[in-house]
Each structure stands twice: as C-alpha cells, then as structure tokens.
Amino acid sequence: MHRSPNLQVAAVVSRGIAALALIFLIAVLAACGTEKGSPTAASPSPSEASPSAPTASANAQGSSSEAPDSPRSIVDELGHEVALPDKPIRVFAPYMEDSLLSIGVLPVAQWGNGDRAQEYLQDRLADVPKIDFVGGLPPSPEAVMALEPDLIILHTAMYAENGVYENYSKIAPTYVFKNAAGDLESSITKLGELLDRSAEAEQTLQAYHRKVEEAKARLDPVMKDKRAALMNFNGKGMFLIGGNYFGGFVLSHELGIAASQLVEGKNSVDLSEEILPELGVDYIFTINYGGTGTASMKEMTESAVWKSMPAAKNGQVYEVSDQYWTGSGLIAYGKIIDDVVGLIAP
Numbered sequence: 001m002h003r004s005p006n007l008q009v010a011a012v013v014s015r016g017i018a019a020l021a022l023i024f025l026i027a028v029l030a031a032c033g034t035e036k037g038s039p040t041a042a043s044p045s046p047s048e049a050s051p052s053a054p055t056a057s058a059n060a061q062g063s064s065s066e067a068p069d070s071p072r073s074i075v076d077e078l079g080h081e082v083a084l085p086d087k088p089i090r091v092f093a094p095y096m097e098d099s100l101l102s103i104g105v106l107p108v109a110q111w112g113n114g115d116r117a118q119e120y121l122q123d124r125l126a127d128v129p130k131i132d133f134v135g136g137l138p139p140s141p142e143a144v145m146a147l148e149p150d151l152i153i154l155h156t157a158m159y160a161e162n163g164v165y166e167n168y169s170k171i172a173p174t175y176v177f178k179n180a181a182g183d184l185e186s187s188i189t190k191l192g193e194l195l196d197r198s199a200e201a202e203q204t205l206q207a208y209h210r211k212v213e214e215a216k217a218r219l220d221p222v223m224k225d226k227r228a229a230l231m232n233f234n235g236k237g238m239f240l241i242g243g244n245y246f247g248g249f250v251l252s253h254e255l256g257i258a259a260s261q262l263v264e265g266k267n268s269v270d271l272s273e274e275i276l277p278e279l280g281v282d283y284i285f286t287i288n289y290g291g292t293g294t295a296s297m298k299e300m301t302e303s304a305v306w307k308s309m310p311a312a313k314n315g316q317v318y319e320v321s322d323q324y325w326t327g328s329g330l331i332a333y334g335k336i337i338d339d340v341v342g343l344i345a346p
Contacts, residue, residue, distance in 0.1 A: 093153035098329020181328035233293025238271035
C-alpha cells in the first residue's frame with residue numbers, strides 16, 4: 001500500500017477540513033447502548049476497514065471518575081508533554097470520529113457545524129451529541145468542560161491556536177497532531193497508542209491493506225492505461241480534485257488509477273467548459289457538495305462539449321457521495337473503494 005502522499009498535503013487538508021462546510025477547501029460502527037457508567041462497544045461493519053468488533057475504551061455516557069489514575073507521559077507533535085491516563089474513558093477528538101470508530105472507540109461528542117455533521121457516520125454516532133464548530137472554529141472551553149473528557153485529541157495544529165491548547169489542557173490532557181489527516185497510517189497507529197488500543201489499530205490497518213489489494217486486483221484489468229477525474233461542484237465554483245487528498249488520493253494513490261494530466265502534481269484546478277477537451281480521461285466521478293452545485297453541474301453536463309467526451313459518450317460518468325468522498329478516514333476510504341469497484345468492476 002502506498003502510505004503517505006496524502007500526506008504531502010498537511011497545510012491544505014488541515015485547513016481545508018475545518019472550512020469544507022463553507023466552501024470546497026474551507027474542513028463499523030453501530031453504537032451499542034449500555035448502562036451509564038459502563039464501556040460502550042463500537043461494532044465495525046464487515047465491509048469497512050475494521051476486521052473485528054473490539055470493545056471500545058471510550059464511553060459517551062460514563063463518568064470521568066472511571067478513568068485510571070496511573071499516567072503515561074508522551075510528547076505530542078507540537079512538543080507538549082502530555083500525561084495520559086492508562087485507559088482513557090471519555091475521549092473528545094473532533095473530526096477524528098472516523099479513525100476512532102475504525103479502532104472501536106466511541107467519542108464523548110462529535111464534530112458539527114450548524115446543521116452539518118459527518119453524515120456517513122451517523123448510523124454509528126446517532127446517540128453521540130454534536131458540538132458545534134461555528135465557522136470552523138473550536139468550541140469554547142466551557143462547552144468542552146461540560147463534556148467532562150479525560151483526554152482531548154486535536155487532529156490539526158490549527159485547532160490548538162489562539163490559546164485553545166492552553167485552555168483545553170487545563171480541562172484534560174490534550175494531545176495535538178500537526179495534521180492527522182495527512183498520514184492516516186501514522187495517526188491511527190498513534191491513536192491506538194494513546195487509547196491503549198494498539199492491537200485494534202494494527203488489525204484495522206491490516207484489514208484496510210487487504211481491502212486495497214483486493215480492489216486493485218479487480219480494477220487493474222479494467223483500468224490499465226485508463227484515467228479518471230474527480231470533479232467537485234459547489235456554490236462557489238467547479239474544481240478538479242487532485243490526487244493528494246480526499247477521494248482523489250484514494251483513486252490515484254491507493255487504487256493506482258491515473259488522474260487527468262491537468263491535475264498532476266496539483267491539489268485542485270478550476271474547472272471550466274474550455275478545459276474539458278484537455279481532460280483526457282475515461283471515467284469521471286462528480287460531487288455535488290451539499291447540493292450547492294446543482295446549477296453548475298446541470299449547465300456543465302448538458303453542454304455539447306461535455307457530451308462529446310469519451311466518458312460521457314460511454315456512460316462512464318458517476319455522481320458520488322459528497323460526504324465520504326470528501327472524508328479523511330479509513331471508513332470513508334473503504335466506502336470510496338467499494339463505490340469504485342462497484343461502478344467500474346462489479
């Protein structure tokens with residue numbers, strides 16, 4: 001498995017995830033209910049990255065007094081020394097819900113932005129309260145304190161800025177990644193270490209590696225010498241997504257599908273009718289982000305230039321989810337892989 005070109009996008013993704021709810025580059029597991037005070041299990045679907053259903057060490061309902069007292073000392077990616085409880089019970093790790101669930105951990109709260117949440121995870125997070133990141137900004141210390149976390153994990157250094165780390169670290173031990181989405185292999189391994197779930201993290205990664213290899217074996221005979229493009233349509237414009245992040249990373253680096261030469265070495269490129277003849281792809285995947293790109297997508301796909309392209313003439317244009325195709329976690333990646341195999345090599 002190619003592990004980390006996604007991974008070259010630290011600056012882009014860390015700021016892109018938080019703002020994704022506003023514009024394109026702005027951001028298995030059913031929760032089993034238990035009695036208050038008992039650990040909550042998270043059960044991965046067999047089709048997802050996780051190979052089994054480990055017992056979660058985080059509990060959205062339990063008391064913070066249940067956390068063990070024996071600390072472990074670790075240094076986070078910004079150089080902060082963090083004293084960890086042996087087995088954290090109440091974990092707050094906003095926008096890392098995908099990775100938490102993939103190793104069987106249910107957080108004490110989940111990321112939200114107004115009416116938006118990570119919809120593709122809601123069947124597993126239905127009973128987990130949302131905490132609002134208005135305008136992509138972290139919630140107040142008071143809101144976080146009310147959650148009574150015994151461990152806080154921030155997925156990007158941006159979330160720790162402007163005194164946030166200093167305030168949060170007074171509430172609970174706080175570990176900060178520079179950019180957890182930039183290298184999922186590394187960040188999931190680190191999550192396993194932080195949450196005393198290293199075995200589960202390793203199992204999840206191994207299962208994901210197998211999924212990638214099985215998908216490539218199905219796709220390679222069909223996709224030899226073929227190219228694919230991923231297009232995002234939203235209220236602000238139209239973009240070609242490069243191979244460094246989101247679904248573009250899965251297509252290019254995980255599944256080995258060549259991208260349009262227009263985005264080679266780039267994160268994104270503005271899309272227009274004028275550049276369509278230069279696209280040079282056999283398959284097109286389109287995203288209508290939050291339904292805001294309906295008008296521009298209709299205008300583009302009804303144009304004569306669009307209809308003349310090989311992908312359109314051959315019926316190889318597919319609209320895909322605006323949720324997990326712009327997600328950064330192994331559950332999202334697994335769903336993207338399932339889509340690609342199901343559409344191209346069923």
